[in-house]
Amino acid sequence: MNKKEKVSVGLPDNLREIIIEIPEDEPKPWDGKSELNYIGKRVKRIDGIDKTTGKAKYTFDVKIPGMLYAKFLRSDFPAGTISEIDLSKAQKLKGVYSVLPAQDDLPLIIRYAGQEIAAVAAETAEIAETALQQITFKHTTSDFVLSVEDAIRENAPLVYQTTVKEKTTEGDLDSSESSVVQEGNIRGPKIFPEDENAEKFDDYLRNCEVIHTAEYRTQVQTHSAMETHGVVVEWGSDDKVKVWASTQGTFSVRNDIADYFKLKYNDVRVITEFMGGGFGAKFGAGLYGIMAAKLSRATGKPVRLMLDRKGEHLSVGNRPDSLQKLSIGTTKEGKIKALKLISLGTGGVGTGAGTSGPIKNIYDYEKIYVEESDVFINAGPAAAFRAPGHPQGAFALEQAIDEMAHKLGIDPLEFRRINTTGNYIRQTQYVLGAEKFGWDKRNQVPGSIKGPIKRGFGVANSVWYYIYNKGFVATVTINRRGEVQVINGVQDIGGGIGTVLAMIVAEELGLEPDQITVKIGDTDNGFGPASGGSQTTAGITPAVRNAAYKAKIRMIELAASILGKTTDKVTMEGSRFSDGDDISKSLSFQQVAAKIPGDEIRVTAERRSDNLGREEIKTTIDGVQFADVTVDTGTGVVKVNRIVAVHDCGRPMDRLTLESQINGGIIQGISYALYENRILDRNTGIMVNPNLEMYKIAGARDVPQIETIIMDFNQAMNSTGAMGIGEPATIPTSAAIANAVFNAIGVRLRSLPITPDKILAALEEQSK
C-alpha cells in the first residue's frame, strides 16, 4: 500500500511542491521545508573523544591472547619466475608457527617488485621478520617495462602472457565487463560511443571553428591511509571464523573469506569497530586476509597481518597514471561542438585506468569521441581510488577548457557557464562560488603581475554520481528503560556515519544524538553498504530513518493504549506523547517505554528503491572549486593560499562531518596536485620512495584556507534525501590549482605533480 505526500523540492530559495507516492510504512521524506533539530546542523562526532584519547581500538590495536604476527616476503625484482621455494629453514626457527607460499602451486610468476612470495606467522613480529630472511627460492628474472611509453613499444616485454579479466570492487564505478581486446601490453581501447566512427568524428572536429588540442599527464598516486591494510583472523576450532579488518566493506571481506574457504556466510563474522581511513583500496579480504586466514587455520591461533608502509605503497593499490590527448572544438562564440579524448594509463599489473567520466558528464556538446586503454607495466596493481578516473580526467579536461577559454578570449568561468546551461545547479554554483571567492579580482592577463612572486586564480568543475545500493537492513531497538539502539553492519571509515545514524534516530524519536547507542561495523548487525562510490550515507540513512519511524509508530500505539485513546489522537512533541484532546495528559518517552511488553521493541527496515512514479531524479553530484595560488618564479615553489569549494550532495545530514570530508578531499587534491608521486627506479623497477618521508603528502603547513559552500538540494527521493560527498570533493582541486598556476605565470603545466623543477623548466621554455 502506498500513500501520497506533498513535498517541497529544489534549492532552498527556489522550492516547488510536488506530490509523491511512498510506501505506507515510511515517513514523509525530509524536504526543503522540514524544520529539524539535528539533521543539516553541525553535530560533533559521537566517538570524537574516544578517537582523540586513544580509547577507540582499531584493527591495528587488536590484541588477542596467543595471537601470532604475520609478515610477507616480497620480491625485490620486477619480473621473473620462481620455480622452487624452500620454506624449511624458516619453519624450523624457534617461535615460528607456520610458513606458507603466497601461491599454492609453482611456478609463481613475478610481475612487480614487491609482489608477495610467502608469509610467516610467528610469536613476535621480530621473529617473523627473521624467518622471512631464511626463506630461499630459485628464480629467473626477465625483462620488464616501467612506463606507458615503454610498454606500448613494439616488441616490449609482456607483463601478461594471458588475457586479463578486469577485477572490480565496490569502489569502482563501472563493474560491467564489456568485450575489451588485449594486445601486447594494451588492454583496450574502450570506445565511446561504441558505434562512433573515429574518422567521421575527426572530420567533424576539424570543421569546428576553433580547436584546441593538448596532452596532459598525471602520475601514480598510492593509497596512504593512516591505518594500513590488514586483518586479525581467529579461525575457531569449530571452523567459525572471526575477522577484524581495516576495511571499507565488512560484507565484502566476509564474502571473500567464505567463498575462498568454502564456508557458510553465517560462519564468518567481520568486525570493523574503528577504521583508520580508506580511499577505495580496502574492499574484500585481499591476499593479506586470505593468507592470515590460512595461517590461522594452520596454527589454530589468531593471526594478525597488518601491512607495513612499504607493503602498503607497493602492493595494495594506487591511482593509475594517465596520458590524455584531449581536443575541444567550439564555435567562434564559444559553444562546445566536439570533445575528444584519447586516454592511456597504467594501473601497473591491474586495470582501471580510464579517465573519461568528466568529459562525458560535465559539458554540453554535439559530438564526443573517447578511446581509453589500460596499459600493463611491471608495477603494483591499481585499485579504486577516491573517484576513480575523475581527478585525472578533470585535470586534463578542466585545463583544456581553460585553455580554450583563453584562446577564445572568454572568461574561463563564463565559458563554463555557457556550456552547462542545462544544469541549474551548476549555474547557481558558479554565482555563489565566484562571489565568495572574489573571482572578479583575478589577474585578467595571465602572467602579467610584476615581480618574481606571482599570484593567480583558477577554477575547475567536478562531477560525480548519485549511487546507492538496496537491501540494507537497519534495526532500531527501544527497551523498557527507554534506551535506544541503532544497529547495522556498516563500517565508519572516518566519514562519521555512526554520528549520522545517531542523529537520524534522535531526530525521529525526539531524543538527543548522544542518547542513541550506535552499533555498527559488524556483519552480524545486518547488511550495510560498502563505503565506495560515495554511497554510504545515501545507502543506509533511509533504512535507518524508516526503522526509527516504525519504532516511533509502535511507541505511539503503546502511548495510545496507555492513554486509552486511538493512535490518531496521540500527538508527539519532542519525545513526549500527549493526548490530543487533553494536552495536560502526557507521557514521557521513559513512561511509555516502561510498558513495552517483554523486553524491547525491535524493528527493522530495508533500503528500498527511491520513490517510484516520480519525475527523473537528478543523478549527478556537481561541484566547482576556486583556487588562489602564489608561484615563486625564482624557485618554482607553488603555495596554495585558498580554496573555495561549492558542492551539492542532496540533503546534508551532519554539516560538520560533511565539511570535514570536503576539507579532506581538497587536502588530498592539493597533495595530488603538488606532491604525491610514486617513483620507480628506472633501472631496477624498485620503488625508491615507499615511505611517507619521500612519498610526499601535504602536511599542516601545506593546507590553505578552505571555505566550503554546501548547497542543500532537496529531492525527497527517499526518507532522508542524502547523497554522497567523499569522492566529489577531491576531483577538481588539482585542475583548479593548475589553472591558477597558469593565471599566475602565464605558462601551462600539463603534467602532475606540479613541482618546482617543472615550473622552472616551463618558465625557461617560455622565455626562449
Next chain:
Amino acid sequence: MIKDFEYYLPKATEQALTLFSKNSAYKAGGIDLLDLLKENIVSYDSIINLSGIDSLDFIDTEIDLKIGAGVSIQKIADSQPIQKYCPALSESASEIATPHIRNIATLGGNLCQKPRCWYFRSKDFDCSRKGGKVCFAIDGENKYHSIYGNQDGCAFVNPSGMATVLTALNARLQILTKKEIKTINLRDFYYLPAEKLTCEHKLNDGEILLSVTVEKENLLRKNYYCKIKEKQSSDWPIAEICIIGGINSLGNFENVSIVLGSAAPIPWRMIKEEKKLEGLQATTKYIGNVVESSFSDANPLRDNAYKVKLFRTLLYRGLCSIAGLESER
C-alpha cells in the same frame, strides 16, 4: 628486524668513552640511528645513549657562541642569543623536520647524520656508500641528488641544515677522543666521495662530538638563510643557502661567505664567488654579473639541472638581502 644490542645510558662523557667497544654506536636523539637500525642498514652490538649527559646540553655566549652537541634543534631555534647573534642558525633550525623531531634531534646528530639518499636508505640497493659497487643515483632517480662532487661514485647531498649555516659561520668542532679534546674546523670536517666513499666525516668511531663554536668575529654579521622545500611541512630541502657577510663603508662587499646545502655531499662553499665579491660594489647589476657567471662548474645529473636555476635565484636574492637591496628575481 633490529638485532639485539647492549644499551648504556652514561651520565658523563668519560664514562661514555670507556663504554665504547668494537661494534658500538653513540646515540643522541636517535632520529637517524633508529631509522638506520629499523631499515637494517646498520647493526650494532651496543648502543650508548648520550642524551643523559647534561654537560652536552648548553648554549654559551660569554665570549664566542658555543653550543653543546646535545642541544636540541628546537632549543637552537628558540634561543634568543642565537636569534640575535646569528639569525641564520635559528632560522635553519626552525625549518628542520617537524616539531616532534626538532624536540628530540640534536645539533650533533644533525651534523653527523648519514645520507638521506633513497638508494642508501633502502636495503634493496647495495650501493657504493654501503660498500657496494654502484651508485644507483647517477643513472637512476636523481632529482634530489647533488650537482657538485658527484663524479666519484656517489651523488648524495649533505642533509644537514645546521652544517650549511655553521660552515658559512666558519665554526669549529670540539671532539673528545681517548687522548684529548681536539678541534676540527667544520670546513674540513666532511669527506667528499673522492676522499672516502663510505664515511661522511672525521668523527672517528669512539669519539664524541662535544660542542660547536662560532667565533665572536663571525657573530652579529649580516645573515641570509633560505631553504627551499617542495612542501612546507616536514620535507628535506631541494636547495639551501647561507650567506654571512658584510658591506663596508664604501658600499662594497667584504668578507662574504657563501655556502650551499643540498647541492653536494658536503656543505658547498662558493669560494670563487666569494673572491669575486670581495670589494665589489653592492649593486644589483654587479650582483647579477656574479650570479650569471656562477655555477658554470656544476655537474647536474639528468633530473636535477633545475637546482642550478634555483641556486642562482637564491644566490641573487641572498646577495641583494645582504646588500640591503630589493631583489628583482
